[in-house]
Amino acid sequence: xxxxxxxxxxxxxxxxxxxxxxxxxxxxxxxxxxxxxxxxxxxxxxxxxxxxxxxxxxxxxxxxxxxxxxxxxxxxxxxxxxxxxxxxxxxxxxxxxxxxxxxxxxxxxxxxxxxxxxxxxxxxxxxxxxxxxxxxxxxxxxxxxxxxxxxxxxxxxxxxxxxxxxxxxxxxxxxxxxxxxxxxxxxxxxxxxxxxxxxxxxxxxxxxxxxxxxxxxxxxxxxxxxxxxxxxxxxxxx
Amino acid sequence: xxxxxxxxxxxxxxxxxxxxxxxxxxxxxxxxxxxxxxxxxxxxxxxxxxxxxxxxxxxxxxxxxxxxxxxxxxxxxxxxxxxxxxxxxxxxxxxxxxxxxxxxxxxxxxxxxxxxxxxxxxxxxxxxxxxxxxxxxxxxxxxxxxxxxxxxxxxxxxxxxxxxxxxxxxxxxxxxxxxxxxxxxxxxxxxxxxxxxxxxxxxxxxxxxxxxxxxxxxxxxxxxxxxxxxxxxxxxxx
Numbered sequence: 001x002x003x004x005x006x007x008x009x010x011x012x013x014x015x016x017x018x019x020x021x022x023x024x025x026x027x028x029x030x031x032x033x034x035x036x037x038x039x040x041x042x043x044x045x046x047x048x049x050x051x052x053x054x055x056x057x058x059x060x061x062x063x064x065x066x067x068x069x070x071x072x073x074x075x076x077x078x079x080x081x082x083x084x085x086x087x088x089x090x091x092x093x094x095x096x097x098x099x100x101x102x103x104x105x106x107x108x109x110x111x112x113x114x115x116x117x118x119x120x121x122x123x124x125x126x127x128x129x130x131x132x133x134x135x136x137x138x139x140x141x142x143x144x145x146x147x148x149x150x151x152x153x154x155x156x157x158x159x160x161x162x163x164x165x166x167x168x169x170x171x172x173x174x175x176x177x178x179x180x181x182x183x184x185x186x187x188x189x190x191x192x193x194x195x196x197x198x199x200x201x202x203x204x205x206x207x208x209x210x211x212x213x214x215x216x217x218x219x220x221x222x223x224x225x226x227x228x229x230x231x232x233x234x235x236x237x238x
Numbered sequence: 239x240x241x242x243x244x245x246x247x248x249x250x251x252x253x254x255x256x257x258x259x260x261x262x263x264x265x266x267x268x269x270x271x272x273x274x275x276x277x278x279x280x281x282x283x284x285x286x287x288x289x290x291x292x293x294x295x296x297x298x299x300x301x302x303x304x305x306x307x308x309x310x311x312x313x314x315x316x317x318x319x320x321x322x323x324x325x326x327x328x329x330x331x332x333x334x335x336x337x338x339x340x341x342x343x344x345x346x347x348x349x350x351x352x353x354x355x356x357x358x359x360x361x362x363x364x365x366x367x368x369x370x371x372x373x374x375x376x377x378x379x380x381x382x383x384x385x386x387x388x389x390x391x392x393x394x395x396x397x398x399x400x401x402x403x404x405x406x407x408x409x410x411x412x413x414x415x416x417x418x419x420x421x422x423x424x425x426x427x428x429x430x431x432x433x434x435x436x437x438x439x440x441x442x443x444x445x446x447x448x449x450x451x452x453x454x455x456x457x458x459x460x461x462x463x464x465x466x467x468x469x470x471x472x473x474x475x476x
Contacts, residue, residue, distance in 0.1 A: 016259035019374065109381035109388040132382035136257065136372045143347035144370035150347040159395040167412060174405060
């Protein structure tokens with residue numbers, strides 16, 4: 001009997017935002033698989049989980065993901081090697097009948113590296129049992145903390161990773177709520193655009209929601225630029 | 239001491255998708271407030287909650303919401319009266335120091351009637367303590383069940399309640415993932431548009447995710463029209 005691979009969203013940081021279902025599966029699975037790719041996301045998922053139960057009896061598999069933008073061919077080769085190792089480690093255990101819980105911060109469907117793994121594993125083992133358990137995403141958690149609705153009645157919501165900046169003006173005009181993810185790198189451009197569209201006062205910046213350094217700024221003119229980081233979200237509600 | 243009003247997302251249907259935090263607050267709060275407005279959403283939130291603990295000792299307040307589209311002035315007047323009663327019922331209990339948990343299916347920030355109440359209550363009692371606890375939305379739960387990522391890397395996600403159909407073509411062209419909510423009423427139009435844009439094969443229909451009549455259709459040519467209902471989502475992933 002081949003084991004089941006669970007992909008489990010553990011929420012954005014507050015361990016109490018884990019669901020009952022996630023907790024049950026996490027406690028039962030003998031192996032936890034933890035994404036390791038970007039420095040920023042490394043151990044946070046595991047840290048969240050370890051706050052709700054003792055993980056000392058679990059085998060931990062680190063999942064290294066291939067990065068799309070890499071500096072050198074050697075670096076790429078070494079990442080590819082690690083990636084293949086990850087896939088093999090996972091398949092080996094599943095084929096022994098062990099269940100694996102792949103844990104991811106937030107929700108597996110929202111910008112989680114899990115889906116790279118998903119496609120690759122199904123390629124190698126098409127009959128694999130994969131069960132995806134949704135988690136609270138940082139988007140929903142940020143809206144809750146900021147006290148804003150993302151949408152009511154007929155309102156349209158756009159979610160944009162702001163490595164992307166073309167067309168942003170049209171999107172702002174078409175949608176009622178615009179959620180900009182990982183906004184830290186292009187904040188100056190965004191601030192100018194919001195100013196131009198007279199939307200500065202309709203915007204809320206949230207970073208590290210539910211983590212210990214959570215920061216919420218409802219007046220962008222007072223935004224502390226030291227709080228700009230990878231886990232940053234801007235909600236613009238017209 | 240005035241009580242705290244909690245707005246609690248209980249997830250889309252599966253009681254195990256309730257978070258640890260939501261469960262803790264629900265067990266402690268003496269009053270549960272349940273939205274009652276549209277026939278469809280009436281008692282589902284309460285049904286979900288009652289599957290994880292015994293609600294017999296709770297006071298249940300039914301929250302009637304004003305409907306924007308109503309058939310007659312008399313109907314509107316009676317709804318307004320009920321709405322004022324709801325607001326008064328809630329404030330009375332909070333002013334007695336009782337905590338209230340307003341429960342909503344899915345997530346409070348995603349098309350929940352809670353925010354109508356939120357604004358009105360803060361108007362009447364600006365110092366009110368309101369705490370919003372995010373829940374798993376039907377969007378994230380549907381993506382999980384369908385095994386599709388809503389976004390990876392730089393992908394842009396649009397969430398559209400499909401009472402809205404203008405501009406839909408441009409949105410399909412601009413975004414990588416399009417989530418259409420409450421798609422049941424305009425399904426024929428949407429099917430034509432998907433066909434025109436050659437996106438039929440990239441679309442998945444999900445209704446009543448996590449409920450006992452959950453229905454997932456990955457081949458829209460075989461869509462069972464009897465399964466079209468209020469709790470329907472179409473995920474188009476290009």
